[in-house]
Amino acid sequence: MSSRAASKVAVIMGGRSAERAVSLSTGRECALALRQAGFDVAEIDAGLDLAEKLKALAPDVVFNALHGRWGEDGCVQGMLEWLGLPYTHSGVFASALAMDKTRSKEVYRQAGLPVVPSLIAEAAEVRRRHVMEPPYVVKPNAEGSSVGVYLVRDGANSPPRLAPEMPDVVMVESYVAGRELTVSVMGGRALTVTDILTDGWYDYDAKYKEGGSRHVLPAEVPAEIFDACLDYAARAHEALGCRGVSRTDFRWDETKGGGGLVLLETNTQPGMTPTSLVPEQAAHCGISFPELCRWIVEDASCNR
Known part of the structure; x- marks a missing residue:
């Protein structure tokens, strides 16, 4: 733990994805916590000149606080590998794999983890007709934070009106x-289970706006469901090849008992904002936010 206590840490944040605002919030919170933990911290808004800025700064560790495309899909990880800079969170392969919802589901299935039926379709076709019997969800195949997610309810007469900026190919599940x-x-250690309560769909606003959701921690669910969530999350982390911190999301239909639990996705760059789930769960386990950020930096590596 003490080997990097005085290290220079570059916190990269912002970027060009649809999740830029969330990333800026994550980066600022983590930078503050790392300073409290005794690190020499520089904050970098990741633009096209990111490599040049990192070369000039020559940090000991890069804290990756980026979200969305380029930041958590293996792209920036590959650049950091090329520069030989140790960085936090998952490596190139695991990042790319977890970001691709279709391929990560294939990995889950091979690992014996429960997932929901889904298909890949052209957005134009999804706009024209129901490509799956409602109710279903339409989402980008490679975005996070509930960006561009559409819920088509049971009995819907018409297909969803997807925004023009949606990808040409989307996932329908x-x-x-x-x-x-x-x-x-x-x-590799599953911390605990949180039950997320909202007044409606758990969308972008519910995740990041104050009061958008309420968290019950630890979740008040049967022991078999609680233990299954812990087990599945740890197995998903391992199956994808993640390192550092990850967060896996589930849906549980309690009318179906243990058979109603399904794994939705794994986030290799979970948010670290004031309303985020990972810091909250860590605190529940006795790990303060500065201690969590310190651990993440200590876990940083390159070439693995």
Whole structure:
């Protein structure tokens, strides 16, 4: 832990994805916590000149606080590998794999983890007709934070009116009713289970706006469901090849008991904002936010 206590840490944030605002919030919070933990911290808004800025700064570690495309899909990880800079969170392969919802589902299935039926379709076709019997969800195949997610309810007469900026190809998956549960994994250890309560769909605003959701921690669910969530999250982290911190999201239809639990996706760059779930779960386990950020930096590596 002490080997990097005085290290120079570059916190990269912002970027060009649809999740820029969230990333800026994550980066600022983490930079503050790392300073409290005793690190020499520089904040970098990741633009096209990111490589040049990093070369000039020559940090000991890069804290990756980027979200969305380029930041958590293996792109910036590959650049950091090329520069030989140790960086936080998952490596190139795991990042790219987890960001691709279709391929990550294939990995989950191979690992024996429960997932919902889904298909890949052209957005133009999804706009024209129901490509799946409602209710279903339409989302980009490679974005996070509920960016561009559409819920088509049971009995809907018309297909969704997808925004023009949606990708040409999207994922369509069966909607699973029930409770939204999530588990953070830290170094292969599943921390606890949170039950996320909202007044409606758990969308972007519910995730990041104050008061948008309420968190029950630990989740008040049967022991078999609680333990299954912990087990599945740790197995998903391992199956994808993640390192550092990840967060896996679930849906549980309590009318179906243990058979109603399904794994939705794993986030290799979970948010670290004031309303974020990972810091909240870590605090529940006795790990302060500065201690969590310190651990993440200590776990940073390159070429693995």
